[in-house]
Amino acid sequence: MKIDFNKNPDNLVPAIIQDAQTKNVLMLGHMNQEALEVTQNTQKVTFFSRSKQRLWTKGEESGNFLNLVDIKVDCDNDTLLITVNPVGPTCHKGTDTCWAEENVQDYGFLTALEDIITSRKNDLENPDSYVASLFRKGINKIAQKVGEEAIETVIETKDDNEELFLNESADLLFHYLILLQAKGYKLNDIAQVLQKRH
Numbered sequence: 001m002k003i004d005f006n007k008n009p010d011n012l013v014p015a016i017i018q019d020a021q022t023k024n025v026l027m028l029g030h031m032n033q034e035a036l037e038v039t040q041n042t043q044k045v046t047f048f049s050r051s052k053q054r055l056w057t058k059g060e061e062s063g064n065f066l067n068l069v070d071i072k073v074d075c076d077n078d079t080l081l082i083t084v085n086p087v088g089p090t091c092h093k094g095t096d097t098c099w100a101e102e103n104v105q106d107y108g109f110l111t112a113l114e115d116i117i118t119s120r121k122n123d124l125e126n127p128d129s130y131v132a133s134l135f136r137k138g139i140n141k142i143a144q145k146v147g148e149e150a151i152e153t154v155i156e157t158k159d160d161n162e163e164l165f166l167n168e169s170a171d172l173l174f175h176y177l178i179l180l181q182a183k184g185y186k187l188n189d190i191a192q193v194l195q196k197r198h
Contacts (some may be wrong), residue, residue, distance in 0.1 A: 012050070156169075
């Protein structure tokens with residue numbers, strides 16, 4: 001790995017810190033050659049602190065270390081992407097990230113869909129909401145819908161109509177997300193079970 005520490009007058013390169021699991025960006029620090037070597041040797045991310053003018057291992061005072069997973073250098077050899085397993089909050093202000101964001105797994109549109117399902121679950125009296133109507137009918141009805149959608153997905157698997165197969169698959173996943181919340185869980189709970197098995 002070739003890194004151009006001489007590109008900047010202070011011989012420092014930016015180091016973007018990313019959670020290895022959630023892929024969220026946690027913070028930005030700076031490294032010189034010595035900080036990089038200490039990080040590689042100790043497996044704990046160490047920066048060069050511009051304010052203290054010395055090496056600084058993240059967590060040396062708080063215990064909130066950044067355990068090294070991987071280091072990549074960008075196409076210009078002057079910026080690092082460091083993936084870590086964080087111990088505790090990353091920011092000195094006590095937040096998960098230096099942007100005051102919660103470091104949780106985000107599944108893109110599926111996370112947004114889960115949020116919509118949650119809002120419908122919390123508004124059971126909404127007469128126009130299909131999701132609210134399912135929650136009003138209870139767990140047995142929700143489980144029944146998942147079973148129906150699973151059977152319809154299997155049936156479409158045997159035919160050659162890809163559009164129907166994808167639509168039934170979407171219906172199955174949608175109703176499964178509802179079932180998860182009816183049981184008090186979310187997609188991330190299932191992902192953690194699969195991750196442990198892996």
